[in-house]
Amino acid sequence: MAEARRVNRMWRNMNAKIAAVPMILTTLVVFVGGTAWTVLYSFTDSKLLPRERFVGFDQYERLWSNSRWLTSIENLMIYGVLSLVFTIVIGFLLAVAMDQKIRFEDTFRTIMLYPFALSFIVTGLVWQWILNPEFGIQSIVRGLGWESFTFNPLNNPDLVLYGLLIAGLWQGTGFVMCLMLAGLRGIDEDIWKAARVDGIPTWKTYIQIILPMMRPVFITTLVIVAAGIIKLYDLVVAQTSGGPGNASQVPAMYVYDYMFQAQNLGQGFAASTMMLLTVLIVLIPWAYLEFGGKKHG
Amino acid sequence: MVDATIPANTRTDAEPRGAKPKRALSGRNIMIYGTLLVFSLYYLLPLWVMVMTSLKGMPEIRMGNIFAPPVEITFEPWVKAWSQACTGLNCDGLSRGFWNSVQILIPSVILSIVVASVNGYALTFWKFKGSDIFFTILIFGAFIPYQVMLYPIVILLREMGLYGSLWGLVLVHTIFGMPILTLLFRNYFSTIPEELFKAARVDGAGFWSIYAKILMPMSLPIFVVAIILQVTGIWNDFLFGVVYTKPDLYPMTVQLNNIVNSVQGVKEYNVNMAATLLTGLVPLFIYFVSGKLFVRGIAAGAVKG
Numbered sequence: 001m002a003e004a005r006r007v008n009r010m011w012r013n014m015n016a017k018i019a020a021v022p023m024i025l026t027t028l029v030v031f032v033g034g035t036a037w038t039v040l041y042s043f044t045d046s047k048l049l050p051r052e053r054f055v056g057f058d059q060y061e062r063l064w065s066n067s068r069w070l071t072s073i074e075n076l077m078i079y080g081v082l083s084l085v086f087t088i089v090i091g092f093l094l095a096v097a098m099d100q101k102i103r104f105e106d107t108f109r110t111i112m113l114y115p116f117a118l119s120f121i122v123t124g125l126v127w128q129w130i131l132n133p134e135f136g137i138q139s140i141v142r143g144l145g146w147e148s149f150t151f152n153p154l155n156n157p158d159l160v161l162y163g164l165l166i167a168g169l170w171q172g173t174g175f176v177m178c179l180m181l182a183g184l185r186g187i188d189e190d191i192w193k194a195a196r197v198d199g200i201p202t203w204k205t206y207i208q209i210i211l212p213m214m215r216p217v218f219i220t221t222l223v224i225v226a227a228g229i230i231k232l233y234d235l236v237v238a239q240t241s242g243g244p245g246n247a248s249q250v251p252a253m254y255v256y257d258y259m260f261q262a263q264n265l266g267q268g269f270a271a272s273t274m275m276l277l278t279v280l281i282v283l284i285p286w287a288y289l290e291f292g293g294k295k296h297g
Numbered sequence: 298m299v300d301a302t303i304p305a306n307t308r309t310d311a312e313p314r315g316a317k318p319k320r321a322l323s324g325r326n327i328m329i330y331g332t333l334l335v336f337s338l339y340y341l342l343p344l345w346v347m348v349m350t351s352l353k354g355m356p357e358i359r360m361g362n363i364f365a366p367p368v369e370i371t372f373e374p375w376v377k378a379w380s381q382a383c384t385g386l387n388c389d390g391l392s393r394g395f396w397n398s399v400q401i402l403i404p405s406v407i408l409s410i411v412v413a414s415v416n417g418y419a420l421t422f423w424k425f426k427g428s429d430i431f432f433t434i435l436i437f438g439a440f441i442p443y444q445v446m447l448y449p450i451v452i453l454l455r456e457m458g459l460y461g462s463l464w465g466l467v468l469v470h471t472i473f474g475m476p477i478l479t480l481l482f483r484n485y486f487s488t489i490p491e492e493l494f495k496a497a498r499v500d501g502a503g504f505w506s507i508y509a510k511i512l513m514p515m516s517l518p519i520f521v522v523a524i525i526l527q528v529t530g531i532w533n534d535f536l537f538g539v540v541y542t543k544p545d546l547y548p549m550t551v552q553l554n555n556i557v558n559s560v561q562g563v564k565e566y567n568v569n570m571a572a573t574l575l576t577g578l579v580p581l582f583i584y585f586v587s588g589k590l591f592v593r594g595i596a597a598g599a600v601k602g
Binding site for chain 1: 325329330332333336337339340341342343344346347350358359362363364412415416418419420423425428431434435437438440441442443444445446447448449450452453471472475479503504505529532533534535536540550553554557558566569570573576577580581583584585588591592595596
């Protein structure tokens with residue numbers, strides 16, 4: 001790199017700088033500028049249009065005393081924790097199963113990963129149909145003679161998050177499986193040989209040797225899945241529209257509704273700033289672990 | 298006797314070498330294949346239900362089991378979903394959303410890939426002061442919730458006169474596709490030997506001619522990966538479509554949601570499932586055709602540069 005740079009004259013490098021203009025504009029204007037703008041205007045009382053009348057933390061006080069927002073946050077935490085635990089556990093178990101030199105590996109992978117190619121709208125609508133109490137799983141089990149069987153998560157405020165979870169896991173676990181499988185395949189064969197020579201049983205090798213070695217893969221997966229969960233929106237819109245009542249509301253929905261439906265921009269900005277804060281809480285420790293100690297090429 | 302046992306012994310000595318002969322139905326295999334099969338059922342079930350429901354008439358759906366194959370196959374729900382399903386006052390079916398999505402998709406894919414590949418190229422071979430800082434911001438930008446940037450972009454597009462238009466949405470897709478695609482191209486270009494680049498420089502080739510004549514032709518696989526990533530990503534987008542376009546320009550996902558979740562009228566589940574399947578066909582087609590390249594595309598985000 002250094003020699004190449006020495007060869008370049010200032011005016012020749014101009015072309016590269018011109019080519020980088022879209023990137024520079026995107027990072028500075030949209031990512032940095034846009035984020036700063038939203039954070040700044042979350043301290044105003046903007047309604048239909050943004051205006052510079054600063055009101056301190058009023059919007060945040062209103063936000064945290066709004067029951068719909070509190071439900072959204074609670075839902076996101078419950079859904080988030082369950083979704084993280086289940087995607088990672090299922091993804092890892094499936095990857096281990098796939099790593100046993102099995103037959104039809106490609107077929108299994110194709111089956112597990114195709115939901116990931118589908119949109120959350122499609123995912124939400126299909127599961128809405130399967131979980132439909134009149135025609136779906138509940139009615140079929142009842143038809144088999146178990147008359148009192150109830151499985152109607154989408155219309156039960158206590159269970160609706162699990163209805164979303166079934167759909168969310170269906171869409172995303174195959175992807176996590178692929179990441180984990182890539183991680184498992186990246187582990188040196190010699191480690192396995194050494195463990196076998198020492199007579200360590202396979203399951204113990206996985207838990208005591210392979211799991212710790214896969215730490216970077218787990219962390220990366222965790223960050224990617226967590227960032228996706230915080231953005232959770234389309235799936236809820238399609239599957240439950242936030243209902244029954246407000247039982248399956250999520251923060252992204254609150255933001256959208258206040259910004260574009262209720263014409264209360266300030267609330268929307270405050271809510272989205274809180275979303276950003278949540279991401280930073282996930283992201284900063286990760287960035288510290290990932291880039292903190294060692295220098296990156 | 299002695300002579301006879303020796304060869305036998307050596308044979309048994311030789312036998313344990315190599316893999317232990319496996320029984321096809323060992324407990325271990327039953328567990329592995331059992332797990333995989335149970336999960337495969339879970340993954341396949343919705344596809345099966347979608348296809349079966351979309352091929353039944355409404356009377357059969359009301360009476361029967363959603364998992365059962367149709368007694369009488371009908372393609373009417375498909376026709377209806379494509380050309381007659383209603384959103385609000387419009388009753389011209391999902392076809393409008395489909396063509397809107399196509400019109401959004403093609404320029405978005407081209408523009409986002411051109412911009413990102415040039416970024417990756419500049420970041421690999423033409424580093425300038427501060428280029429790595431922009432790259433870092435770009436990667437962090439991938440994690441910022443879109444909700445934070447939704448409204449500032451509304452203002453920007455309004456200033457540019459693009460708010461509510463197709464080109465506004467194309468621009469939004471280009472912006473939000475940039476982090477992951479730039480990472481993808483940068484990682485790929487950095488595996489290309491620098492000598493090649495230097496030789497081209499010695500021969501007098503400039504920024505654009507090296508990109509077009511040397512780098513692009515030898516990086517076709519990564520362009521295919523990027524196309525797969527963008528086609529599925531942009532086709533499946535919902536949020537940007539709903540925020541940055543008007544109802545008559547809504548992409549297919551938005552229109553699908555409006556059709557299925559509309560509260561008016563009698564619910565026609567077969568038409569709904571046909572519509573859902575129609576919307577999923579494009580990414581499914583890409584997925585099944587692309588195979589391992591799809592895996593490579595989605596893994597690109599997880600592999601650090």
